Amino acid sequence: MSRPLTPLALTVLRMLCDSPMHPYEMQQRIRDHAYDHAVKITHGALYHSVERLAASGLIEPLETSREGRRPERTTYAVTAAGRDAAQIRLAELLRNPAAEFPLFGTGLAFLNLLSEDEVARLLRSRAVKLEATLAGHQAAHEALLKQGLDRYKLIDQEWLIARARGELEFVRGLVDDLDSGGLTWKDDDVQIRCHPRPRPPQHDDEGTS
The missing domain is CATH 1.10.10.10 (Winged helix-like DNA-binding domain superfamily/Winged helix DNA-binding domain)
Structure with missing residues (x-):
């Protein structure tokens, strides 16, 4: 080929x-x-x-x-x-390490388009999903081990588990830093210009101007 x-x-x-x-x-x-x-x-x-x-x-x-x-x-x-x-x-x-461009890396590169509070909220949601992913990988790995597969046949599973665990730890650390103020971009010019402005209050009566 x-x-x-x-x-x-x-x-x-x-x-x-x-x-x-x-x-x-x-x-x-x-x-x-x-x-x-x-x-x-x-x-x-x-x-x-x-x-x-x-x-x-x-x-x-x-x-x-x-x-x-x-x-x-x-x-x-x-x-x-x-x-x-x-x-x-x-x-x-x-x-040879391959030049890979995971989508999460793209999101991390442009954090300052959102507010710190919004990023923290989104990352908390990601952490919950990562916990489920990690649990799924671990369950699949344990099931294959019970089938008697040799470890060398499951190394890719070990890598998936390690990667999910590492990303989860990283995301939790980011959330902690955002919550504590150790990570901030409040004074960043891009964040000030691009962050959506607060919406004006909505009237209950649609006919009211």
């Missing part, structure tokens, strides 16, 4: 390194191993990725079968070129 392997393509190759399977089996494997916690996966994208890998010679069809009224299912196997490509791409991902 001329372009670097996408995370989803690498996921397909990794699964086929275990054994040949058809896309429906891949979907089941993704759910069973919680790969969708580490990689964005949709039904259509999975089939498209399989087609691209096959067209590039990184996987190859072994057989096509049909059971009853179910659609035909093609079983694929990874090729030697596919194994090489997966190992090269994995090495790149582990070795």
Whole structure:
């Protein structure tokens, strides 16, 4: 493939390194191993990725079968070129930090467009959602451990837990600093110019001017 392997393509190759399977089996494997916690996966994208890998010679069809009224299912196997490509791409991902631009970072860069009180309120809401996310990751991790999966198969889960825990701690710290006045931009020119002005009081009688 001329372009670097996408995370989803690498996921397909990794699964086929275990054994040949058809896309429906891949979907089941993704759910069973919680790969969708580490990689964005949709039904259509999975089939498209399989087609691209096959067209590039990184996987190859072994057989096509049909059971009853179910659609035909093609079983694929990874090729030697596919194994090489997966190992090269994995090495790149582990070795080289990628320039990523998470949306939360964008929000943090422009805090002063809102008041300190509003930012603190929004971050408290974020903290509640992060607590739920963290609990979900931990529950999924514990469930997979109970299934007997080796730790090396769950390292991505550990990273998700650590990242959620770290972000939660960071957000709580920001809220504390905002509440205590240790973080402020009240005198910032941009905040003064751009913060929405208070709305005029509304009359109960819509007909009153």
